[in-house]
Amino acid sequence: MKIFSFTRLAFMALAVLATPALVSGAGAADTPAASVKLGDLVISDAFARATLPGAEVGGGYLTIINNGSAPDRLLAATSPSAKKVQLHSMTMVGNVMKMRPVVGGIAIPAGGSVAFTPTGFHIMFMGLNAPFAKGSQIPVTLEFQKAGSVKIGLAVGGIAATAPAAN
Amino acid sequence: MNLKTIRIGLWGLVILVCLVGAGLYLAPRAPAKTSFGGGTYALVDENGKPVDQNMVIGQPSMLFFGYTHCPDVCPTTLADMASWFQALGPEGKNLKAFFVSVDPERDTPKVLKSYVSAVSDRITGITGTRPEINKIIKAYHIYTKKIPIGTDGDYSMDHTAVVFLLNSKGKYDDTIDYGATPSVALAKLRKLISTS
Numbered sequence A: 001m002k003i004f005s006f007t008r009l010a011f012m013a014l015a016v017l018a019t020p021a022l023v024s025g026a027g028a029a030d031t032p033a034a035s036v037k038l039g040d041l042v043i044s045d046a047f048a049r050a051t052l053p054g055a056e057v058g059g060g061y062l063t064i065i066n067n068g069s070a071p072d073r074l075l076a077a078t079s080p081s082a083k084k085v086q087l088h089s090m091t092m093v094g095n096v097m098k099m100r101p102v103v104g105g106i107a108i109p110a111g112g113s114v115a116f117t118p119t120g121f122h123i124m125f126m127g128l129n130a131p132f133a134k135g136s137q138i139p140v141t142l143e144f145q146k147a148g149s150v151k152i153g154l155a156v157g158g159i160a161a162t163a164p165a166a167n
Numbered sequence B: 001m002n003l004k005t006i007r008i009g010l011w012g013l014v015i016l017v018c019l020v021g022a023g024l025y026l027a028p029r030a031p032a033k034t035s036f037g038g039g040t041y042a043l044v045d046e047n048g049k050p051v052d053q054n055m056v057i058g059q060p061s062m063l064f065f066g067y068t069h070c071p072d073v074c075p076t077t078l079a080d081m082a083s084w085f086q087a088l089g090p091e092g093k094n095l096k097a098f099f100v101s102v103d104p105e106r107d108t109p110k111v112l113k114s115y116v117s118a119v120s121d122r123i124t125g126i127t128g129t130r131p132e133i134n135k136i137i138k139a140y141h142i143y144t145k146k147i148p149i150g151t152d153g154d155y156s157m158d159h160t161a162v163v164f165l166l167n168s169k170g171k172y173d174d175t176i177d178y179g180a181t182p183s184v185a186l187a188k189l190r191k192l193i194s195t196s
Helices: A002-028 B003-026 B029-034 B073-092 B109-117 B130-139 B182-195
Strands: A036-038 A041-049 A057-066 A072-078 A082-093 A096-101 A106-108 A113-115 A121-128 A137-144 A148-157 B042-045 B050-052 B061-066 B096-101 B123-127 B144-148 B155-160 B163-166 B172-176
Touching (some): A036 A148, A072 A082, A106 A113, B042 B130, B061 B073, B073 B123, B073 B163, B096 B130, B172 B182
Parallel strands (some): B096 B123
Antiparallel strands (some): A057 A121, A082 A096, B042 B123, B144 B155
């Protein structure tokens, strides 16, 4: 009797443990990959922040790794989700926030990486067609000088998300 | 008139210019260091209700200057303030928070209300006419600069992005820097509340 119940308990535990794996496995087919490869470039950790009601702008973030031996350059980002998309840098100079459009693109060094984070570069969406809702995906096309273009989905997290939501 | 008289006259003029120059250089600096906050201004809150310099009197306050066309710092700071309120619980029941727009041309009370109230009902959006907003910006020594981004009249606003802590008399107590850890922020808030 005792052995039977332990066995049953083990099966139940296994079932519970397996559930999230099955769910995330099923979901993976519908959502764009969390990481995209384009030649020597790997783009990962793509996310956006949910926008507050009334906000006309939103920020998108990702990491670009260059595994190649030649530098590349991110020239532009476009998206059907906003009227205008720009590449911006945000810096805190003393206690002053300064945001600037990046002129001439962003260099992705050979063998290096560039991270867009809420304390550095961001993809600036201006004139949103709809508020960025948590849990949705914002499609973005990135245009590189050498590698060409690639489409990626930014997973929308919370209003102050600092990283993609863990799956 | 001999050469000596002219020379003395010229040196006199040089001294006079130096004195006037030094006076002009030093004069505007002195008052800037002596006052922080205060002043008078007539603004409106997110419901269109008139508010003035007395909004920060009578309770401890957090004061932050920002704008809604700001993707990084402003939503982050609002979310931080909301989390501090939550962490303080009943301890922070008298604490107020104000989000003052540095971009009143775009931040109408209606825009501010939907933006700010989505984060916390404890934070009040403040806007007003440009001349009156400029008065509060000056009173708190806030740096702001309009930066054109693109060709269609779009712009961003460089601005001082710290949270000012004011005691119940409206006097400066401390600041919380952007990105401060919750423990640092909460320690400063608890000190503010206990001494207000």
